[in-house]
Amino acid sequence: MSLLVVENLRVTYFRDGVPLPALRGVTFSLSAGESLGLAGESGSGKSTLAVAPLRLLPDNARLSADRLVFDGRDLMAASPRDLRALRGGAVGTVFQDPFSSLNPVLTVGDQIEEVLEFHAGGRDRGRVLALLERVRLSEPAALYGAYPHQLSGGQRQRVCLAMAIAARPKLLIADEPTTALDVTAQRGILDLLDELRRDLKMALLLVTHNVGLLVERTDRLAVLYAGEIVELGPTREVLTNPAHPYTQGLLRSLPRLSRVEPRLPALPGQPPDPRRLPSGCAFRERCAQAFARCAVDPVLRPVTGRPVAVACHLHGGAA
Amino acid sequence: MTPLLECQTLSKVFPVRGGLLQARRGVVSALTDVSFDLPVGGALGVVGESGSGKSTLARILARFLAPTGGRVLWEGSPAEGFSRREWAGRVQMVFQDPAASLNPRLTVGTQLAEALAVSGGGRTVAEALAEVGLPADARVHYPHAFSGGQKQRIAIARALAPRPRLLVADEPVSALDLSVQAQILNLLADLRDKHKLALILISHDWTVVRHMTDRVLVLERGRAVESGTTEEVLARPQSETTRALLAGVPEALR
Numbered sequence: 001m002s003l004l005v006v007e008n009l010r011v012t013y014f015r016d017g018v019p020l021p022a023l024r025g026v027t028f029s030l031s032a033g034e035s036l037g038l039a040g041e042s043g044s045g046k047s048t049l050a051v052a053p054l055r056l057l058p059d060n061a062r063l064s065a066d067r068l069v070f071d072g073r074d075l076m077a078a079s080p081r082d083l084r085a086l087r088g089g090a091v092g093t094v095f096q097d098p099f100s101s102l103n104p105v106l107t108v109g110d111q112i113e114e115v116l117e118f119h120a121g122g123r124d125r126g127r128v129l130a131l132l133e134r135v136r137l138s139e140p141a142a143l144y145g146a147y148p149h150q151l152s153g154g155q156r157q158r159v160c161l162a163m164a165i166a167a168r169p170k171l172l173i174a175d176e177p178t179t180a181l182d183v184t185a186q187r188g189i190l191d192l193l194d195e196l197r198r199d200l201k202m203a204l205l206l207v208t209h210n211v212g213l214l215v216e217r218t219d220r221l222a223v224l225y226a227g228e229i230v231e232l233g234p235t236r237e238v239l240t241n242p243a244h245p246y247t248q249g250l251l252r253s254l255p256r257l258s259r260v261e262p263r264l265p266a267l268p269g270q271p272p273d274p275r276r277l278p279s280g281c282a283f284r285e286r287c288a289q290a291f292a293r294c295a296v297d298p299v300l301r302p303v304t305g306r307p308v309a310v311a312c313h314l315h316g317g318a319a
Numbered sequence: 320m321t322p323l324l325e326c327q328t329l330s331k332v333f334p335v336r337g338g339l340l341q342a343r344r345g346v347v348s349a350l351t352d353v354s355f356d357l358p359v360g361g362a363l364g365v366v367g368e369s370g371s372g373k374s375t376l377a378r379i380l381a382r383f384l385a386p387t388g389g390r391v392l393w394e395g396s397p398a399e400g401f402s403r404r405e406w407a408g409r410v411q412m413v414f415q416d417p418a419a420s421l422n423p424r425l426t427v428g429t430q431l432a433e434a435l436a437v438s439g440g441g442r443t444v445a446e447a448l449a450e451v452g453l454p455a456d457a458r459v460h461y462p463h464a465f466s467g468g469q470k471q472r473i474a475i476a477r478a479l480a481p482r483p484r485l486l487v488a489d490e491p492v493s494a495l496d497l498s499v500q501a502q503i504l505n506l507l508a509d510l511r512d513k514h515k516l517a518l519i520l521i522s523h524d525w526t527v528v529r530h531m532t533d534r535v536l537v538l539e540r541g542r543a544v545e546s547g548t549t550e551e552v553l554a555r556p557q558s559e560t561t562r563a564l565l566a567g568v569p570e571a572l573r
Contacts, residue, residue, distance in 0.1 A: 041496040041497065041498060041499075042466065042467065042496055179494075185369075209496060209497055211497070211569055211571060211572060212567065212568075212569045212572075215569040215570065215571060216569070236570075236571075239569075239571040240570075240571055249498075250497050250498055251571070253497070253498060253500070253501035254497065254500070254501065254526065254572060255501075255504065255526040255527055255529060255530035255531075255572075256526055256529075256572055256573060257525060257526055257529050257553060257565075257568060257572065257573045258573055260529065260530065262508065263505050263508065264501040264504055264505055264530065265501070266498070266501035266502045266505055267498040267501070270466075
């Protein structure tokens, strides 16, 4: 059974009355304990997709979906109060900038105690210390009374993680959780996430543009382009044998150890302006293989004989 | 032939602070006896984990920091013999976060004009923008109006304004979107060809180092543990550190 089911999710931001589509009909599901990577460029909608299922959106956003179900509960019908209870409870979140997620005037101990109070039956100093130890922060007793500004970036991110897992969530949503950290601190946080997935059977939605992280830390990968999933499948399969021309072009443009060439085959152009999306496939203006049918919206559908789904007419058969 | 740049037994010691209250606890050696040569127009990769000393090295080369031991020679002459302005006309830096090297309160045109005024050889802002692939009307905008890749192009234009002969690039693409990374690496390669620009590329990413450099220096805890041609080091890594770093390259990028 799926832990999270998302069908035809649409999110549009309104700026000065102008609609800016961020997600344009996204469908996927996530099983218990599974790790799904969300990859895409700035503006692809990946960060919106990370927060939209919990409806953690600013006031200028409008959301619709055919289905939005978490752990058997219909989130489209959930009250703001129900949603608040989920956030920080059954669903933990960790974001790129640990500073903005922490309250500067509360001690580390107080912030974690608040999570326990709201989601896990009450304040409990012993549990807070155990959580700090769990995220491998040394001297938990000293940290308990420390303020966020007294900690390093890696320590702050670990505190955020301790808060996110305090109520033993079924799903952890992590948006570029290690981008602000150095390589060693990065590895520590990611190893910890893996361990928590195993121990708590926690599912992970990991937003990152780091190919290495996607390979090492995710089971499946969704590639987003201009607010749509253009390719979805087992991470290794997608990265070694990409089906969508966008995924293909992106991977081809990256330098490799085994290949030296004077110029990299960079993808031409820029992602489309969300206010002026082309009809049909959003990638077609940058696609060398585009043909007449690309003016019609492609649908994400399974590729015959492969475990991947792709939204591209090149794989469309006799559609 | 005299190298463009020589580093002889460079060392840097910092006071170290630790614990919750950041009390001074002694000193740490960020860089210990690091030596290398860079020929005119050459490209050297400096690879290591965080804490390996690679950013300290970059900051010494840009003269943001003074070494506590050893020396830097420019075409055989000690770096201290050059004024800051003279050094800035020779060595420039590009950083991981382009926003950090741009002033958010000045238009792009103003910032480039200032940089060109130092020793731009009479080039115009429009020419400097064209060289990095940006339209002339970019000059009237402030940095926030640009995407990460465009900001990095502006930072590169600014760094190249005084016509340096060495560019020190500290993780220049690791914060950019994947499709933009190739565009920026191509731009750097084109500019190197055009201006016979030498490059020191600080990176943790072996694929970028492989693509951009002909020699590589591997640092661990401030010491050089391996150096050689990039090809040779990749084919036959000698140190445990290098092998461990190379093992981190995902299969899909080999």
